[in-house]
Amino acid sequence: xxxxxxxxxxxxxxxxxxxxxxxxxxxxxxxxxxxxxxxxxxxxxxxxxxxxxxxxxxxxxxxxxxxxxxxxxxxxxxxxxxxxxxxxxxxxxxxxxxxxxxxxxxxxxxxxxxxxxxxxxxxxxxxxxxxxxxxxxxxxxxxxxxxxxxxxxxxxxxxxxxxxxxxxxxxxxxxxxxxxxxxxxxxxxxxxxxxxxxxxxxxxxxxxxxxxxxxxxxxxxxxxxxxxxxxxxxxxxxxxxxxxxxxxxxxxxxxxxx
Amino acid sequence: xxxxxxxxxxxxxxxxxxxxxxxxxxxxxxxxxxxxxxxxxxxxxxxxxxxxxxxxxxxxxxxxxxxxxxxxxxxxxxxxxxxxxxxxxxxxxxxxxxxxxxxxxxxxxxxxxxxxxxxxxxxxxxxxxxxxxxxxxxxxxxxxxxxxxxxxxxxxxxxxxxxxxxxxxxxxxxxxxxxxxxxxxxxxxxxxxxxxxxxxxxxxxxxxxxxxxxxxxxxxxxxxxxxxxxxxxxxxxxxxxxxxxxxxxxxxxxxxxxxxxxxxxxxxxxxxxxxxxxxxxxxxxxxxxxxxxxxxxxxxxxxxxxxxxxxxxxxxxxxxxxxxxxxxxxxxxxxx
Numbered sequence: 001x002x003x004x005x006x007x008x009x010x011x012x013x014x015x016x017x018x019x020x021x022x023x024x025x026x027x028x029x030x031x032x033x034x035x036x037x038x039x040x041x042x043x044x045x046x047x048x049x050x051x052x053x054x055x056x057x058x059x060x061x062x063x064x065x066x067x068x069x070x071x072x073x074x075x076x077x078x079x080x081x082x083x084x085x086x087x088x089x090x091x092x093x094x095x096x097x098x099x100x101x102x103x104x105x106x107x108x109x110x111x112x113x114x115x116x117x118x119x120x121x122x123x124x125x126x127x128x129x130x131x132x133x134x135x136x137x138x139x140x141x142x143x144x145x146x147x148x149x150x151x152x153x154x155x156x157x158x159x160x161x162x163x164x165x166x167x168x169x170x171x172x173x174x175x176x177x178x179x180x181x182x183x184x185x186x187x188x189x190x191x192x193x194x195x196x197x198x199x200x201x202x203x204x205x206x207x208x209x210x211x212x213x214x215x216x217x218x219x220x221x222x223x224x225x226x227x228x229x230x231x232x233x234x235x236x237x238x239x240x241x242x243x244x245x246x247x248x249x250x251x252x253x254x255x256x257x258x
Numbered sequence: 259x260x261x262x263x264x265x266x267x268x269x270x271x272x273x274x275x276x277x278x279x280x281x282x283x284x285x286x287x288x289x290x291x292x293x294x295x296x297x298x299x300x301x302x303x304x305x306x307x308x309x310x311x312x313x314x315x316x317x318x319x320x321x322x323x324x325x326x327x328x329x330x331x332x333x334x335x336x337x338x339x340x341x342x343x344x345x346x347x348x349x350x351x352x353x354x355x356x357x358x359x360x361x362x363x364x365x366x367x368x369x370x371x372x373x374x375x376x377x378x379x380x381x382x383x384x385x386x387x388x389x390x391x392x393x394x395x396x397x398x399x400x401x402x403x404x405x406x407x408x409x410x411x412x413x414x415x416x417x418x419x420x421x422x423x424x425x426x427x428x429x430x431x432x433x434x435x436x437x438x439x440x441x442x443x444x445x446x447x448x449x450x451x452x453x454x455x456x457x458x459x460x461x462x463x464x465x466x467x468x469x470x471x472x473x474x475x476x477x478x479x480x481x482x483x484x485x486x487x488x489x490x491x492x493x494x495x496x497x498x499x500x501x502x503x504x505x506x507x508x509x510x511x512x513x514x515x516x517x518x519x520x521x522x523x524x525x526x527x528x529x530x531x532x533x534x535x536x537x538x539x540x541x542x543x544x545x546x547x548x549x550x551x552x553x554x555x556x557x558x559x560x561x562x563x564x565x566x567x568x569x570x571x572x573x574x575x576x577x578x579x580x581x582x583x584x585x586x587x588x589x590x591x592x593x594x
Contacts, residue, residue: 003345006375010364017363098359102420105323105355106376107348255326256286 003108007116011090012123021124024085028078028128035074036135039067064147065225067139072154072224075132076217079162080194084186086124087169088179090117091251096177104254114170114247121166129158150226157223160236164216165190167243174250193217273300274336276428276458277322282331284317284482291317292328292482299475301427304454306473307462310584314482315462316356319432322460323353335428349377352421356432356462358414362406366397366416369405370423377424387423394449395419411442418446422453429459435468447472466580478583486583493579503543503551504532506568507559510539517541519558525551538567 015021043066094100103113136151165186172185196215200208212218216239219232278298284291292314299305309315321328324344333340338347361369370391374384392398395415400408405416414437421429434450435443450472453459461473469476470490478486478493486493507516513531516539520529525545533540545551552569559566 003376003378006372010361010372014361014363097362098355099361101325101355102358102360104325105348105351105353106373107345107378108376109345112345 003112004116004119007103007108007113008119008123011117011120014120015124020085020089024082025128028082029131031078032071032075032132032135035078036067036071039070040139043067062147063139063144064150068136068146068151068154069224069226071135072158073221075158076161076220076224079158079165080190081187082128083162083165083169083190084172084183086121087166087173087186088183089173090121090170091173091247092176092179092182095174100251110248110251114244114251118167118170118244118247121170122163125162125166129155129162147226149228153223153226153228156228157220157232160223160233161216161220164236164239164243167240167247171243171247171250174247273302275299276301276336277460278334279318279322280332280334282318282321282328282333284314284321284326285329290482292321295331295479295482295484297477297484297487299458299460301458302455303475304450304459304461304473306469306476307460307479308464308466308469308476308580309479311464313479315479316432317482318479319353319356319430319460319462323351323355323430324348349424350427352424352426352429354417354421354429354431354434357436358417360405360413360416360420363404365402365404366408367392367401369416370419373420373423379424387425391419391422395422396445410437411439414438414442414446418449427457429453429457430462431459432462433464434461435463435465478580480584486579490579493583502571503545503555504540504568504570505543505555505566506538506540508537508539508565508567510534510537512564513539515562516559516564519562519564520555523551523554523558
């Protein structure tokens with residue numbers, strides 16, 4: 001087994017040693033459920049109105065777009081809150097407890113450590129995401145005619161978004177020994193990145209384009225709407241690798257800071 | 259040279275060199291934590307790293323453990339350069355950091371099994387290795403307890419066990435007995451001596467008796483530099499021009515008479531007074547060889563009715579050696 005997988009396994013398990021992991025899981029599952037139910041109810045209401053008023057032109061509104069598209073966008077917002085909580089302790093706790101010193105003396109490279117920690121978070125992220133399939137299954141059970149391509153695109157986008165947010169959180173957690181500081185930093189930066197999409201709406205010309213490109217929201221929205229574009233995938237991949245690289249550099253600090 | 263240690267450890271003269279530091283220096287910004295440190299250790303040797311607080315012991319240990327590379331110089335483990343491929347070379351090292359901190363939310367067994375995996379212990383060996391380390395560190399009965407709930411002594415043993423997992427050839431122990439009770443200290447020292455038989459062990463400590471009890475060789479570090487190295491005997495010999503006998507007598511006013519008396523004894527080279535307090539007087543008598551002159555001295559003094567309080571051989575204890583070296587070093591630095 002590769003070394004980073006061992007670290008990932010240990011880190012994944014540690015989510016369940018404290019109640020934090022279980023708590024995050026429960027809260028996420030509940031919030032996702034509430035959003036999903038609200039979307040289904042409002043879709044039902046709208047379609048009923050459409051039928052009543054015999055508005056032919058809205059008939060084309062697809063169930064997948066309405067429910068799943070909004071559902072994924074909402075999950076993105078939830079991740080903005082949860083990613084800092086999931087990543088805050090990953091490196092800062094080890095720095096505070098000085099257990100990181102131990103890891104550095106084992107036959108592991110810095111990349112093994114960072115990659116392993118990151119993967120441990122991704123395992124947990126996958127555990128969070130999997131139960132949302134239940135909601136999709138529920139739609140099927142209700143007899144909805146689903147556009148599977150859009151759903152797959154939505155999940156890919158959501159996965160990439162989570163990976164990006166967690167890589168940023170990992171970096172922030174490498175900067176400080178305090179979990180709270182780490183969480184606040186991650187959340188602050190994520191909100192600013194999110195808000196760039198609004199700035200893009202106000203700004204003009206080149207600036208608008210720049211902010212739209214920088215903000216993860218614009219890229220994610222396309223996925224949520226079922227659009228699959230390589231440039232968006234590249235954006236998120238670059239985002240992840242950039243922060244993972246910064247994290248590796250950040251833990252190399254021990255070399256000159258005693 | 260006479261050796262009053264109960265069991266002098268015999269080293270094979272041709273034992274392979276396991277660790278070699280070559281002109282190693284480490285700087286943190288403008289602070290020089292280590293400079294120009296060179297030494298080597300052979301297989302089966304126990305080296306004691308001594309030094310006052312802040313001398314650079316932990317920095318040296320951290321470099322040896324692969325925690326961070328030195329700013330200058332090279333570290334060799336066997337024939338491999340440590341920082342060329344640290345990921346592989348670190349497998350030969352077992353490191354017990356000073357005041358070790360462990361994953362408090364893991365169980366003892368879980369943690370050690372994680373360490374075994376990280377150190378690439380083969381799957382078939384893993385269980386055996388784990389059981390063995392639990393046994394020699396006396397952890398069998400707490401294996402299912404959370405590390406966070408263990409006592410300090412038990413945590414230290416878990417630290418020891420994690421260092422020993424994977425049968426590393428080179429062991430680095432930084433203050434292994436700090437915070438333990440006297441019984442545990444004795445047990446750990448016994449274990450260290452036992453381990454040092456087949457492995458190479460570097461022990462960093464500021465507890466001097468521990469060094470004389472356990473170590474074959476001593477390296478004294480002060481302000482990031484090696485100020486002395488050798489066996490305890492060698493260090494002592496280097497500080498004394500010849501061997502000395504210390505004599506303490508009462509009736510200080512008979513000083514001249516005593517000196518005259520001492521000078522008549524064949525083999526005595528020089529006599530000088532080292533201490534005068536109250537009615538007491540202490541001489542240091544330098545002897546050309548390590549002659550047993552104590553009976554002769556006692557006989558003469560009794561004959562002349564000069565009361566003797568103490569006669570002892572002047573082999574310096576490690577404390578005296580350490581203090582002399584470190585204090586001398588500090589005073590020469592301050593008044594160049």
